[in-house]
Amino acid sequence: MKPLYLTVTDKHIKYSYEDLDTKTTIDKVYNINAAKTLGENLDNFKTKLPNYFDVVVILNPIDVELRDTIVSCGNQPIDMGLTMENLLHIPTVGVHDVARLGIKQAASAEIEHAGWHLDYYGSYSKKRQYGQESLQTIGNGYFGLRGSYVEARETDDYYPGTYVAGVFDQLTTNINNRDIVNEDLVNLPNAQFMTFSIDDGDPFNLSPDVIENVYRSLDMRTGVLTITMIISLPNGKRLKVVTKKVADMKNYHNYSLQYTVQPLNFSGEMRIFSEIDGSIENANVERYRSFNGKHLIVDDTKVDGNRAILLAHTKNSHVNIAVGTRIQCPNIDGSELSSNRFQEKIAQSIGFHVVEGRKYTVEKTVSMYTSLETDSSLEFAVNDHSHHKNFADAVANSMRCWQKIWKKVDIELSGDITAQKLLRLNEFHATVSAQEHVNKDLDASVGARGLHGEAYRGHIFWDELFILPYYTMHFPDLTKHLLMYRYNRLDAAKDYAEQNGYKGAMYPWQSAMYGDEQSQSLHLNPITNQWDPDNSRKQRHVSLAIAYNIWNYYNMTQDNEFMKQYGLEMLLNIAKMWISMSEYDPQTKQYSISNVMGPDEFHEGYPDAKDSGLKNNAYTNIMTSWLFNTIHHLLEIEPQEVIDENFKRADFTKDNLNDMKNIGQDLKLEFNSENILGQFEGYFKLKDIDFDYYRRQYGDISRMDRILKSEGDSPDKYQLAKQADTLMALYNLTEKNFMDILDQMGYPIENPEQFIKDNVNYYLQRTTHGSTLSRIVYSMLALKVNDTKLSWQLFYEALTSDYYDIQGGTTAEGIHLGVMGATLNVVTSYFAGVDFRGDQLVVEPHFPEAWNTLAFNLSFHGTRFYFRVSKESVIVKADHAAVVKICGQQISLNEDEEKTINYEPLVAES
Structure with a gap:
């Protein structure tokens, strides 16, 4: 070495x-x-x-x-x-x-x-500690339990949040004589609280001043979070406290805690305290704290020996909640248990004598049920539930489940110890956010911040576009369950379209419990502390993301039954919405789509215009044309009885078919004289902006929209972007598909390679990467123009974005699940080069110079493929006979046959 x-x-x-x-x-x-x-x-x-x-x-x-x-x-x-x-x-x-x-x-x-x-060593505070809690969140798809110290209560330094998928509630707050309604993912009763006292002293209050040493370690292989503290109290007494937490991956209503104290320089009396606290509020996000966050009403508290139950419900959504605990003392003799019931909490404690140097352990099992997934009495469910016997059983359950999960999802990387950890971290949190055997029982999808915090109020956005392909690669049934969340809200999407004067189904930009629009009309600018208009709901392309996910799931699984029962109906309804939004101009003989926003988000309208919204956003129009093509393709392969039934359910007609054909071919795009595709109509009339000037003034210019508004200016006036927009369709679609669509729309590209290079360079110079998604999409785009150095730089910034919290504290409010899914996709689909968007797998590696090998599995058309990719070779194996195209070669595989294909590397500089 x-x-x-x-x-x-x-x-x-x-x-x-x-x-x-x-x-x-x-x-x-x-x-x-x-x-x-x-x-x-x-x-x-x-x-x-x-x-x-x-x-x-x-x-x-x-x-x-x-x-x-x-x-x-x-x-x-x-x-x-x-x-x-x-x-x-x-x-x-x-x-x-x-x-x-x-x-x-x-x-x-x-x-x-x-x-x-x-791992984290040392004691931290404020948003840095909050961020570490987000990243050390444990869970199982049903709930997320933030990785806080169990001794912590909600303060500016610690936030022990608990979230169950799908549990939302709406509250109204009057601010400046304006009623603001917000629907939040509810912070549920805190049942992980435990602390201690010594010799009739006050219960230990967590403070960095008394933490002599601390190490926090999340074992992603098993799902166990261990916090080891050496505590030096003001009275000179020292003790070691080891806390372990695990989410039961089998009995998904449960998590378990193990709390071990070891007096290091004293003997005496100790007491361990445990609580179920229903008085908590939603307070994770500082800028939301002026809003009403008290979502829970506690209905009852009950104690029966070492068991306790708190019953509550959400104020307006009326979700009933039961949280139960059971306390055990496996190695403590002569302990004394006492309990106190209060209006909103239950407090229990165990007293016992301790001897210097010995270890004493209290274990607590927590169960959570809600009326959303449980039909029977919640109190009965908590009491009757077959709890694991002890903490060791919970760990054993978790280990067995994680072993199966990692066998399917693990990306094994050699040559980069940091990237290996963070890729597994992304896979771990994808599993915390949703899990196959859990989501079959839930009516929920994955929020942009997982089950890890309260940013975006836990809402579901278009971020599904970036995470669902990962789920489909490994757990296609999970993707189906998540898509059913959208199908179950199809009527709400139809109502939303009708409310806006359109036909078909228009899914909201922000969705929560009911599928109605949860985007606010005002946004708080943290630079000015002023409320600005928020038009983000005009990002109608969320419906295109849903359509893309439906198609991608079908293409990868060939699940004809899903398409027959649900998928095609959603696609037809989404298509009707875009048909009704399209307007024909007899002079240009082209169609336009107006009153939208693109993924960019900086541009909400035209400079000095009274009304918001943009016309002919390139991403929206290209993906609309793609949607129409996709439906036409499906109608060619689906049985006529399936088509007839779905046309009937969607109220879709032959006139709609003709409209799709005409509109898809003649949707308007704008190009300048240098063959640059305009982000939207009128984009090239906007002014250029001097980014260097603003960097000197502000340093971080990623949120130029807020900066400009704080100066009384507007991003609507300038050629700038928060993230990939114009070229975002190249992330979704193959290059050939993208170019074919442009050709079909009447914009043939003579030199695709030069076109992509010119457009990528043009928009890179105008993009501030105000979203972590921007970096990962542009990392892929940079590969298309062989700028491997830039691709690697942007990828690594995206990969480490939550780990280093590069957006200045946003990880404190929950992980960014979309970029986590996107990084996994870029690694397998672009660096390893395994593209799953066609009729067969196509492999074209762009392998990073810093890495040695990548090994991973994925599922495609019911076959499980194993890949091991390096700078010079691709090793492939499949559990069924299959054909794969690798570096231009058609490779036939027999069942369980392994083949090695050597290739000339195109390496990414790092």
């Missing part, structure tokens, strides 16, 4: 390594600049290093109990292992582990650990 040895102090980093050319040992010192942040120092330190190391060894760790890589640096303890792995993407180990295992085995063990664990 090629190790880099580090000795880290508060003032400098001594480092040594072997020079590959001279075979001599190089010893150097990097002096820490006290005027710079630790991050800035380490970034500068990285520039001093050669790039051939494959392991870092820390020679002077100060703590081997929690981890063998903790040092004092810049006058603060840090885990240099985590820091160097994030910096260099190679394993980092401590000298004690090397002495115990040898350097190769220690490095191998660390690669294994780092690839499966999300």
